[in-house]
Amino acid sequence: MEKQEFRQLPQREQLVKELTPQVKEDLKNYFLDRDYGVIAVTREDALRAFVVKTTSLCEIARLRHKLSPMATAVLGRALTGAILLTSLLKHGTDQRVLLRIEGDGPVGLIVAEANARGEVRGFVQNPDVPLFVKEENGRKKFDIAKAVGSGTITVIKDLGFGTPYESSVPIVSGEIAQDIAYYLLKSEQIPSAVAIGVLVGEYGKVEAAGGFLAQPLPGATEDAINRLEENVRELPPVSTLIKEGKRPEEIAELIFKGFTTELLALKELSFKCRCSKEVAKGGLVAMPIEELRQLKEEGGVSIRCNFCGEEYFFTPDEIEEVIREKEKGDN
Numbered sequence: 001m002e003k004q005e006f007r008q009l010p011q012r013e014q015l016v017k018e019l020t021p022q023v024k025e026d027l028k029n030y031f032l033d034r035d036y037g038v039i040a041v042t043r044e045d046a047l048r049a050f051v052v053k054t055t056s057l058c059e060i061a062r063l064r065h066k067l068s069p070m071a072t073a074v075l076g077r078a079l080t081g082a083i084l085l086t087s088l089l090k091h092g093t094d095q096r097v098l099l100r101i102e103g104d105g106p107v108g109l110i111v112a113e114a115n116a117r118g119e120v121r122g123f124v125q126n127p128d129v130p131l132f133v134k135e136e137n138g139r140k141k142f143d144i145a146k147a148v149g150s151g152t153i154t155v156i157k158d159l160g161f162g163t164p165y166e167s168s169v170p171i172v173s174g175e176i177a178q179d180i181a182y183y184l185l186k187s188e189q190i191p192s193a194v195a196i197g198v199l200v201g202e203y204g205k206v207e208a209a210g211g212f213l214a215q216p217l218p219g220a221t222e223d224a225i226n227r228l229e230e231n232v233r234e235l236p237p238v239s240t241l242i243k244e245g246k247r248p249e250e251i252a253e254l255i256f257k258g259f260t261t262e263l264l265a266l267k268e269l270s271f272k273c274r275c276s277k278e279v280a281k282g283g284l285v286a287m288p289i290e291e292l293r294q295l296k297e298e299g300g301v302s303i304r305c306n307f308c309g310e311e312y313f314f315t316p317d318e319i320e321e322v323i324r325e326k327e328k329g330d331n
């Protein structure tokens, strides 16, 4: 059932557009430096890719959570990964997907949630996690796997009807992109190539971030699949491409080298949280009355949203109101 739903392209995606120079120019003028994603297919065969640029939303996450460079690289990957996982949802709806990575590494719990409208939010347990560096082909790289550790990765899909669908797999690499590919293969039976990159600058600022999920659709030929694998293998890191100024549709063309790339859908992406003072009040309501009286005496309390770092202040009068509501409820 799950698989079927994913493989049937939503209605809106059936508006195919050839990626002409004019279309590319229009995209550039429309999105400018904002984050967005493109869903692309090949004309000649059944291949699909979702390519995203997430530089700004990763930087917003860093500022909101006061993340260390290591935590920025980790959460940026998770946020981008959650966005890629919205491929499992119906485009443009309120359906959402939550990615939870529970490893035994120093960054602790990692949570990222994205909806089918392109809004994403998330946090890591330890925003101050120190930097781990490894050398690969003579180049220094952030050691994401060391910060994450080993454990499980869980994906929860809320499709808007009934109990959310939840599935876990073990962390196989800790680099997040490979773990998402493993999840898609094991839990969704979707073979795919997943790449995610977050380039953190000298002062911790996110310089470039993005990723892609490429997959053969039912009916893809063996030739096309091999070609796709080869193209993906030859591709420079996705953060390098974005740093060089490549746009998602241009990266899609690289992924589909040898084919004609066609555009199915566009998605504006942003860091956005669904929290509100009303939601934060729920945290107060859950506290024992004794504790609330104490907070009232202390002159009020600030409740912080885990997902976005927003603080909601409650005055002594507002706390008193919660106490009264609770007392009423207790009788």
Ligand SMILES: [Zn+2]
Residues within 6 Å of the ligand: 273, 274, 275, 276, 305, 306, 307, 308, 309, 310
């Ligand atoms: Zn929030």
